Structure formats: C-alpha cells, structure tokens
Amino acid sequence: MNDKKKIVLIALGGNALIQKGQEGTAEQQFENLKLPTRQIAKLSREYRLIITHGNGPQVGNLLLQQESCDEVPKMPLEIIGAMTQGQIGYMIESSLDAAFMEAEGSVDQHFVTLITYVVVDENDPGFQNPTKPIGPFYPEEKAKDLPYRMVKTDKGYRRVVASPKPIDIVEHREIKRLVDLDFIVICCGGGGIPVIRKERRFSGVEAVIDKDLASSVLAREIGVDIFLIATDTPGAAIHWGKPEEEMLGKVRLADMERYAKEGHFPAGSMGPKVEAVMEFNRATGNRGIICHLKDIEKAIAGEAGTEVL
Amino acid sequence: MNDKKKIVLIALGGNALIQKGQEGTAEQQFENLKLPTRQIAKLSREYRLIITHGNGPQVGNLLLQQESCDEVPKMPLEIIGAMTQGQIGYMIESSLDAAFMEAEGSVDQHFVTLITYVVVDENDPGFQNPTKPIGPFYPEEKAKDLPYRMVKTDKGYRRVVASPKPIDIVEHREIKRLVDLDFIVICCGGGGIPVIRKERRFSGVEAVIDKDLASSVLAREIGVDIFLIATDTPGAAIHWGKPEEEMLGKVRLADMERYAKEGHFPAGSMGPKVEAVMEFNRATGNRGIICHLKDIEKAIAGEAGTEVL
Numbered sequence: 280m281n282d283k284k285k286i287v288l289i290a291l292g293g294n295a296l297i298q299k300g301q302e303g304t305a306e307q308q309f310e311n312l313k314l315p316t317r318q319i320a321k322l323s324r325e326y327r328l329i330i331t332h333g334n335g336p337q338v339g340n341l342l343l344q345q346e347s348c349d350e351v352p353k354m355p356l357e358i359i360g361a362m363t364q365g366q367i368g369y370m371i372e373s374s375l376d377a378a379f380m381e382a383e384g385s386v387d388q389h390f391v392t393l394i395t396y397v398v399v400d401e402n403d404p405g406f407q408n409p410t411k412p413i414g415p416f417y418p419e420e421k422a423k424d425l426p427y428r429m430v431k432t433d434k435g436y437r438r439v440v441a442s443p444k445p446i447d448i449v450e451h452r453e454i455k456r457l458v459d460l461d462f463i464v465i466c467c468g469g470g471g472i473p474v475i476r477k478e479r480r481f482s483g484v485e486a487v488i489d490k491d492l493a494s495s496v497l498a499r500e501i502g503v504d505i506f507l508i509a510t511d512t513p514g515a516a517i518h519w520g521k522p523e524e525e526m527l528g529k530v531r532l533a534d535m536e537r538y539a540k541e542g543h544f545p546a547g548s549m550g551p552k553v554e555a556v557m558e559f560n561r562a563t564g565n566r567g568i569i570c571h572l573k574d575i576e577k578a579i580a581g582e583a584g585t586e587v588l
Numbered sequence: 589m590n591d592k593k594k595i596v597l598i599a600l601g602g603n604a605l606i607q608k609g610q611e612g613t614a615e616q617q618f619e620n621l622k623l624p625t626r627q628i629a630k631l632s633r634e635y636r637l638i639i640t641h642g643n644g645p646q647v648g649n650l651l652l653q654q655e656s657c658d659e660v661p662k663m664p665l666e667i668i669g670a671m672t673q674g675q676i677g678y679m680i681e682s683s684l685d686a687a688f689m690e691a692e693g694s695v696d697q698h699f700v701t702l703i704t705y706v707v708v709d710e711n712d713p714g715f716q717n718p719t720k721p722i723g724p725f726y727p728e729e730k731a732k733d734l735p736y737r738m739v740k741t742d743k744g745y746r747r748v749v750a751s752p753k754p755i756d757i758v759e760h761r762e763i764k765r766l767v768d769l770d771f772i773v774i775c776c777g778g779g780g781i782p783v784i785r786k787e788r789r790f791s792g793v794e795a796v797i798d799k800d801l802a803s804s805v806l807a808r809e810i811g812v813d814i815f816l817i818a819t820d821t822p823g824a825a826i827h828w829g830k831p832e833e834e835m836l837g838k839v840r841l842a843d844m845e846r847y848a849k850e851g852h853f854p855a856g857s858m859g860p861k862v863e864a865v866m867e868f869n870r871a872t873g874n875r876g877i878i879c880h881l882k883d884i885e886k887a888i889a890g891e892a893g894t895e896v897l
Contacts, residue, residue: 340660343659344657350652354675355614358679361674362672362674365670365674365675366667368670368674373790373792392703453698462762480685
C-alpha cells in the first residue's frame with residue numbers, strides 16, 4: 280500500500296491519439312502519444328496516476344468498417360466501445376512502457392488497462408431525445424435504409440445516440456485498490472461502456488457517455504487530489520473567438536459558475552469540460568484543471584491551464 | 589488477501605462464444621456464454637478463478653471488416669488482438685454478472701478484464717516460416733495485391749502469420765495480486781498480444797499465440813492448483829476418428845507423453861491442448877484437465893474430461 284503520494288487523474292482528449300486533419304494510422308497514434316506519456320512517466324515519481332481517454336474517432340472508424348461489410352454480424356455500440364477500450368488501452372500502455380524506458384532506463388512501474396462500465400439512468404432525458412452524432416456521414420438514400428435514428432448535417436446524414444449523464448463507475452473500488460497497489464490504471468475509455476441497472480444486474484445500452492463527465496464521477500468516487508483534463512487549447516476562455524477573448528487562469532468556483540451561466544462555454548466542446556471540473560471541485564474542494572496536452576506537467580505545478588479553486 | 593481457496597485457471601475454447609455453423613452475432617455469443625459462466629459462478633464459492641479465452645473468429649471478422657473499407661486506416665494485428673480482448677472481456681464480464689445474479693441473487697463478486705501481453709522470442713522459428721492461417725479467404729487476383737504472406741487453400745488464398753511459442757505473460761504478477769484480492773480475472777485473451785523485448789522494452793509483432801499454450805505459461809507462472817481447458821469434445825482420445833478410438837480419462841504424464849510421441853493428437857487441434865496440460869503438470873505436479881465446455885464443474889470434481897496425473 281502506498282497512500283502517501285497524491286493521486287492525479289488525467290483525462291486525455293482525442294488529440295492525444297489523433298490530431299486534427301490526421302486519418303489516424305497506428306503510427307500516428309503512437310507518435311502522438313509520446314507527448315502525454317513522457318510527461319506521465321515523469322509525474323509518476325511524485326504522484327499515483329489514473330489515465331482516462333476519449334474514443335470518438337476510433338468508434339467512428341469501427342462503425343464505418345462495420346457498415347462497409349455485410350459478411351460479418353454487426354456489433355452493438357456497447358461492444359464497439361469495449362473494443363476501443365482494448366485498442367487504446369494497449370496503445371497507451373505500450374507508449375508508457377517506452378516513455379518509462381526513455382526516462383528511467385528501466386520499467387519497474389506496473390500498468391493495467393481495465394474494461395470499465397458506467398451506470399446511467401434509463402430514465403435519463405437523453406434517451407428520449409438522442410443528440411450525440413457518431414460514426415460516418417451517409418447520403419440520404421443510404422440513410423433511409425439504416426435502422427438508426429439519423430440527423431441531417433451539412434455533410435450528409437449521421438446517426439445520433441443518447442448521451443446520458445454518468446452516475447457511477449462500476450469498477451471504482453477496483454480502480455482505487457489498484458492505485459493503492461501503485462499501478463498506473465488506464466480506465467473509463469471513451470467515457471466507459473454505458474449500462475443501466477435492471478433490478479440488481481447490469482445491461483448494456485446504445486449510448487455514449489461524455490468522457491470528461493465520466494472522469495469527473497470517477498475522480499469524485501476515488502477522491503483524487505488533482506483532476507486534470509488535457510485537451511487541444513491552453514484552457515477555458517471567456518468571450519471565446521471574440522476580440523475581447525480572455526484565457527482563464529486560476530478562477531474561483533463561484534466565478535466559473537457565473538461564466539458558465541452566462542454561456543461562455545459551448546455545449547459541444549468546452550462546456551462539459553468546465554462542468555466536469557466544477558462538479559469535481561464543488562464535491563471535493565480539490566484542484567480541477569483544464570490545460571493543453573503539452574502543458575500537463577506545468578499545469579500540475581500550477582503554471583498553466585485553467586484551474587478551479 | 590485470500591490464500592485459502594485453491595486457484596483454478598479455465599481456458600475457454602472458441603465454442604464458448606461462437607459455435608460451429610453460427611455467424612457469431614452478439615446475441616449468439618451472449619447466449620453461448622451462459623453455459624460456462626453459470627458453472628464459473630458456482631465454482632467461485634470454492635475456488636479463486638482466472639479465465640482465459642480464444643479470439644480466432646472475432647479477429648477474422650475484424651480483419652474482414654478492415655479489408656472491406658478503404659476509408660479507414662488498417663490496424664496491425666497486435667491492435668486487432670487488443671480490440672478483441674476488450675470485446676470478449678466485456679462479454680464474459682457481463683455474462684458472469686448475469687450468472688452470479690441468477691445463482692446468488694446478488695453480485696458481490698468483483699471481475700476485472702486485463703489487456704494482456706505475452707513475450708515471444710524474436711528468433712522463434714515460427715517467424716521464419718509462418719503457418720497459422722487467419723482472417724478471410726481471398727480469390728487469387730485479390731490475394732496477389734495484398735501485402736501479406738499468403739497460403740493457398742481449398743477455399744481460396746489466406747493470410748498466414750507466425751505462431752511463436754509463448755515465453756512469459758507480462759502481467760502475471762498483476763494477475764496474481766488481483767486473484768489474491770479475490771477478483772475473478774479475465775485475461776490472456778486470444779493467447780495475449782505478442783510482444784518481443786527490444787533491449788528492455790516491449791514491441792508488438794505480427795503474430796498470434798496459441799491460447800492454450802499461453803494459458804499454460806500463465807498457469808505455471810501463477811502456480812495455479814488446477815489448469816482446465818474447456819473445448820468442444822469430452823477430452824483427448826487415442827486412435828481419434830478410428831473404430832478403436834478411446835477417450836482418455838485419468839492418464840499418467842509418462843503415458844500421455846508416449847501417446848503424444850506416437851502422433852495421436854493432431855497438431856492443429858488437440859495437439860497444443862495436450863502439450864499445454866502436459867507442460868503444466870510436468871512443471872507443477874498439479875492437475876491439468878481437458879474437458880467439454882458443459883463438463884467444467886464435473887471435470888473439476890474429477891468426474892469428466894482427460895486429466896494428466
């Protein structure tokens with residue numbers, strides 16, 4: 280047992296694996312992972328670590344491959360999600376292995392990738408009105424024949440699914456035990472596999488969970504000391520995209536809540552990240568940070584990112 | 589810590605998920621998993637458990653989907669393997685959850701699915717002469733253009749990869765710790781993700797590992813009390829397929845070695861299973877069993893299967 284080192288949960292954004300404009304070959308994903316994993320290797324000297332990650336482009340690619348092939352049974356979204364947890368978990372573990380080798384000359388650290396479920400409420404309003412677009416764009420004639428709820432976009436029709444609010448990370452006790460045993464735990468991939476409770480058992484559902492909100496639930500359940508969301512901007516800004524745009528540094532929770540109410544953080548991008556760190560800080564009083572992927576170390580040192588106090 | 593209950597490692601054959609003649613829908617795989625998981629739920633009262641499994645048909649399906657879609661970057665075999673570990677691990681965990689609910693009325697047992705690597709030797713003769721066929725069959729004109737080593741079969745051309753001998757399960761200490769904490773651990777899916785050591789770090793390779801041989805390595809590294817391979821026949825037979833065919837019950841190691849030398853066990857099917865239980869028994873003196881999927885409980889009670897003494 281090691282309960283002296285503080286625990287940091289790092290939620291890696293999609294750009295940790297596939298950057299804008301990239302098609303996302305295995306080589307690109309491994310190359311991109313060097314940036315966060317080198318920082319994580321250094322941080323492990325001082326902190327116990329939990330890593331979560333997104334899976335949007337990887338799910339999209341698997342769905343497109345499924346649609347392209349009628350010879351093979353199509354898997355439901357929950358199983359596609361489980362596949363990407365295995366895939367990305369493996370890529371992060373391999374990259375950590377290389378980063379530790381580079382930093383320390385040996386790999387004494389143990390890593391573990393856990394397939395993770397997240398409980399959602401079957402009465403979540405998200406299920407009545409699915410709004411989260413996933414997977415490929417289809418022309419109208421193809422879209423008509425697909426057994427999915429579709430939405431029309433500029434680039435064609437797209438499947439939409441529910442994005443219910445995460446309630447409980449099923450494996451949070453297991454994750455805490457592994458962290459206490461000094462493992463670096465990779466979990467909650469893509470926000471976790473959504474399940475609902477039917478009486479006392481779990482059942483997978485067709486939905487996707489926001490990975491930042493799921494990571495926030497896990498951070499609270501475990502009681503981590505620092506919850507950090509690493510993304511492709513230096514932090515959260517007010518008046519975003521306008522001349523008076525101002526990047527936020529250290530902000531008190533009450534001020535952040537006011538900015539959020541005033542609509543400074545767009546629903547599809549910065550909104551859930553700000554909500555995730557606010558919920559965490561409100562529940563624990565601990566540090567919640569949003570920063571650029573290249574600034575993970577600096578942000579933990581208090582020298583970069585937007586931090587809710 | 590729980591070190592009083594004996595440890596059983598159960599290697600589930602492909603038929604635990606997809607039976608002969610089935611195309612392998614998610615529904616079929618969940619339905620098939622009821623048979624082994626109901627037995628595993630009962631066995632958990634008396635034993636600590638490790639579950640390993642195959643992934644042949646699932647890898648084949650993902651490869652076929654990859655080939656059918658040129659819009660998405662193709663992933664190397666190691667990543668396809670990691671995907672199936674996530675996929676099948678999720679399906680086994682969900683099925684165990686349901687089986688415990690049915691047997692106990694509640695689920696107090698914790699499960700964990702681990703992404704697992706297996707070290708192989710880069711000088712393994714398998715890499716010089718790949719013989720393991722994987723994935724779809726191709727017509728000759730298509731096969732010519734594919735960047736893989738191919739072999740001609742009755743049904744068309746097929747990709748072949750190396751099947752090197754497993755040396756070390758990278759996560760065996762982690763698995764042992766989790767078993768000691770009373771988790772049911774699902775691991776080593778599809779024989780594990782094959783990696784070679786380059787100096788002191790790991791690197792994925794294009795190969796597949798026999799899941800029974802990998803499970804045998806894990807069984808020895810952990811020092812399990814019983815190693816059981818569950819498959820689609822009642823056990824190993826001598827004079828297989830001939831009028832004098834005789835199913836083997838309890839057999840001494842020396843006799844089994846003689847039968848193996850005499851060529852009673854075909855290389856592509858029963859051969860590696862017999863080799864796996866013999867290697868285990870030789871190293872530990874403990875019970876190594878091959879039995880039908882429906883006979884797991886009976887075989888552990890000593891009432892079914894072929895057992896090496």
